[in-house]
Amino acid sequence: MLEADNLECVRGERRLFAGLGFKLEAGELLYLQGRNGAGKTSLLRMIIGLLPPEAGEIRWKGQSIRRNSEDFRADLCYLGHLNAIKEELTPLENLLASAHLADEALSEDDALDALEQVGLAGREDLACKYLSQGQKRRVALARLVKERRPLWVLDEPFVALDVAAVDWLAGIISGHLQRGGLAVMTTHQLVAIPAGTVRELKLS
Amino acid sequence: MLEADNLECVRGERRLFAGLGFKLEAGELLYLQGRNGAGKTSLLRMIIGLLPPEAGEIRWKGQSIRRNSEDFRADLCYLGHLNAIKEELTPLENLLASAHLADEALSEDDALDALEQVGLAGREDLACKYLSQGQKRRVALARLVKERRPLWVLDEPFVALDVAAVDWLAGIISGHLQRGGLAVMTTHQLVAIPAGTVRELKLS
Amino acid sequence: MLKIIFAVIGRDLKLAMRRQADIVSALFFFVIVVSLFPLGIGPEPDLLRKLAPGVLWVAALLATMLSLPRLFADDHRDGTLEQLALAPHPLGLVVTGKVIAHWLVSGLPLALIAPVLGVQFDLTGDGLFVLTAAILLGTPALSGIGAIGAALTLGLRGGGVLLSLLVLPLYIPVLIFGAGAVDATVSGLGGEGHLSLLAAMTFASLGFAPWASAAALKIALE
Amino acid sequence: MLKIIFAVIGRDLKLAMRRQADIVSALFFFVIVVSLFPLGIGPEPDLLRKLAPGVLWVAALLATMLSLPRLFADDHRDGTLEQLALAPHPLGLVVTGKVIAHWLVSGLPLALIAPVLGVQFDLTGDGLFVLTAAILLGTPALSGIGAIGAALTLGLRGGGVLLSLLVLPLYIPVLIFGAGAVDATVSGLGGEGHLSLLAAMTFASLGFAPWASAAALKIALE
Amino acid sequence: MIYWNSFADFLHMGGYGFYVWGSFGVTALIMAVEPILVARNRKTTIARLKRQLRAESRTPTE
Amino acid sequence: MKDRFNLYRFASPATFYPLAGTLIPYFAAIAVLFGIAGLYLGMLVAPTDFQQGEGYRIIFIHVPASWMSMFIYLVMAFWAAIGLAFNTRLSGMMAQALAPTGALMAFLSLWTGALWGKPMWGTWWVWDARLTSELILLFLYIGYMALTAAIDDPRRADKAGGLLLLVGVVNIPIIYFSVKWWNTLHQGSSVNLTKSSMATTMLYGMLLMAMCFWMYSIAVALMRVRTIMLERERNADWVKAELAGDVQ
Ligand code: HEM
Ligand SMILES: Nc1ncnc2c1ncn2[C@@H]1O[C@H](COP(=O)(O)OP(=O)(O)OP(=O)(O)O)[C@@H](O)[C@H]1O
Ligand SMILES: Nc1ncnc2c1ncn2[C@@H]1O[C@H](COP(=O)(O)OP(=O)(O)OP(=O)(O)O)[C@@H](O)[C@H]1O
């Protein structure tokens, strides 16, 4: 479903990688590896279409993501370094607003349920600025609970999470793969994803 | 050397902990544990004197850190969630400026050496905004290479680092302990510190 | 299409309400700047009456401009902007919503309080009416043009001042016709011509600015 | 003691140079605002000459104010401020350095360009001299007072406008005496009294403001 | 003792009626409205706090 | 030692709350009494002023309002200083309770002054030193309220607001002495303990009105502080007990 051919990435004056390609099918996880500065985040941003590649092409369902970008974006869920939550809003409001803006239907009950699953029960109505680093990350991750789009792109999703939350998230990702979803992910922590095929891609 | 008695922390309307105390001697590491939102960061900020405790006292070398705050700060090195580097400056300039402002003597050679040790050789003259997440963290950590102040307080220092860098940092910390330094640290990643006595403190 | 615009407006207004300070303070800035002038210039009422339209318009312009840097900056910093750019509809629509919300928060209140301030400068009934109408018609153009500047300077340190550098020259026509409308009315020439020019500028900028801003935002996100 | 002040000044100036936009843009803002007024008010030379001191001072004040929110915000956001607060010397010294650097970047250039702008408003030789002197003497007070406001509103969303709400009223005396000095000179009364009051305000605020700001910063860091 | 000849004189205030009564009127208004607002605010606050207290006693948070 | 303990006890919200509750009616009653007496003397008994005609009667609220606007600010600054020095909880609440009343007093001073200025000076407003500094006072009140409202953590809000209050205190002597330091339109001080230039009925009327304003301010501030206490201390046991009972 997701294919990349001959990608090249140049940042500043450095060529980070060239001639890079991969293919990913339903139910598969692409696990990007590489030391700090290898270009993982850059590659992810190419995949989601925010960073135009120097050379090469990325295709989703056989179509270039440049050309069919709205269709592609309707199938995509991205989670970056940044949490994309508003400090002034409560976790519940954040979750509803982000679903709203991404044109997804999410009922308030579903949202409350998702927040409970990420362990924020009792804090639904506290403005996010009062949450700890890990709790903020959990609000961002709550989006994934009800997310049914096929392609997930996750940039270091485990950062700042405690052990219990890491396990929970690994479970969520493998659930997605089992449902036939695709995922692209980077992380420096070693986390086993209990289901699905894992392809590794090492940048260096 | 570092003692805390009967500390109480209230954030918003929640009492995070109360009656907390510990003692830490030269060569010892205090490893704070607890789930997301347990109050680790809050406790660290109390220890460095930025957050006044609701009740209780913290003493360094037998003196309250409130009263003798300048002496205490001369012995302290803190590294928080945030990297405290300037995006416009190069790694070298950042390192020199932060030493300067903290009233430490650091020669340019020493600084270059430190940057090489954290694996930023060849990037000393690139503005920090062009560095990857992990590389920025490394710039912040470069301070520790030549740091000889006795008390280190580190809030999740391993975040965003790749495996090699995590090992390197563990080495740096144990070197500090071996020289008779003290350290207080939190992390959700399991990292073995090869030397020194480790005391664990679990918040919940 | 309208759904997404309303969703954005709703969210931005909720954020503005949550911060409270936002709405009240933009207004206060306007009021204070307007009151500063007599301080610097002296209290002669005749002089003041002459100055009124110019001062009110310059203050409105500065008040709008002051709130511009945050138009996209907050969303950029916390990563929401990426998410908006990745949503399955054109980014221009989202920006349209943000521009409208910005006007509701920063332009509309100015128009509502302008008559009160105008009275203090001894403006007459007709002049007051045209002043309000001009501000009401002109401020959306300020928000629209400002959005382009805000998007272009997004993420640049020192962007706030750079932004004013880019935007102020483009604001000048609005200023001239806005103040001109009041002047013309006061001197009995009738301000309709000026007002319809203002309206034209507002429509043009509301139609065009969101798409230019969206393009600039995509560049900022690369 | 001086060493740390100079270290801070050095770093802040280097950052300002690196961003470039900073210095040039504060100046440009000043120039543009001053040139906007004739547009909003009309070109009568007599009127303009009367307005000159007021308009120049209000513009200087706004230009200074516009750069205030970033005085501590950048250092706060990236964690540098915590490190400064933890350094083994009083935070007030650090703030003194930052205030001086802020003035060098945002106040001094205004004083240097003011005579050029004054000429355009038809000011005479004496008036020009006093104008420059007044801006030179008064802007450090603006930076000092502004630092308190910037520190108090640090980290508050919508802080930029709240900041102007807090700071502008305190700027009023500087504005009155600054514009008064020029007015008095132009009308032949001699502006020395006003100038010495300005100097007094500057000294008082430079001595006092950094410590008040330091206290406010510690509160913001809690 | 009383200085005024008639009530109309009193209202007229020697030609300054508008200014004097404008001052006294607004002052009286403010001094009447402020306590009412404070009392109202107090009532709503208490009602809200009571509601919160009840909600909390039903669902103990952690 | 015993004294200190007592002071400390009254500085604690749990003791102060009921005390304030009992005091409010007394202050309100005294305010009404003084008000009636002051108005009787000032509006019905006092003769006209030969220079200003009946317009001078605005003095009976202008001066008390001006005095209170300055006095309340000083009291707030006093509480702020106590709060910053000793970290007492009550002081921040007192300052916040006083602020709206102080702002209203400043507004009244400006309003009545403007209404007075129109017939006397021929203009509503001039930018003279006293008028300007009084306007700054109003802005300081508003700035204080905006700042404390913008900070969610009440203790942080108290500290930041307190600092602002202390910084703004320089404005008070400027207001008070501005008529001496600068040659302005505004009238100089005419109340003087040793020798007063005013008719005695006028003087007494004005002083009675000033007492009325003072007592009124105390009563309203105490009412407000009680609400703030409940809100801030809502997790304390005494508030829970209070709320469980029949609070008014
Ligand atoms: C908006 C304009 C005005 C403001 C802000 C203002 C402000 C003040 C203030 C702060 C005081 C109390 C200070 C003190 O006791 O020394 C005061 C007192 C007084 N004001 Fe005004 N005033 C204004 C207009 C006027 C006007 C127009 C008049 C009369 C023509 C006036 C007459 C007085 C008098 C007689 C006192 C009492 C002075 C004394 O006996 O101590 N004021 N005013
Ligand atoms: N300013 C504040 N106001 C109210 N509540 C706060 C504030 N700061 C933190 N908290 C709350 O205090 C708790 C502890 O926060 P803290 O940052 O100390 O947690 P932590 O142990 O470091 O968590 P993490 O592992 O996620 O970093 C959180 O539940 C948070 O909601
Ligand atoms: N805008 C830019 N201009 C110049 N160089 C850049 C830019 N952005 C990134 N780089 C460089 O590109 C390289 C890759 O950055 P990237 O963020 O993709 O790394 P990463 O693999 O995600 O690293 P990390 O594990 O630290 O997150 C880095 O060496 C960085 O210095």
Ligand SMILES: [Mg+2]
């Ligand atoms: Mg990365």
Ligand SMILES: [Mg+2]
């Ligand atoms: Mg933490």
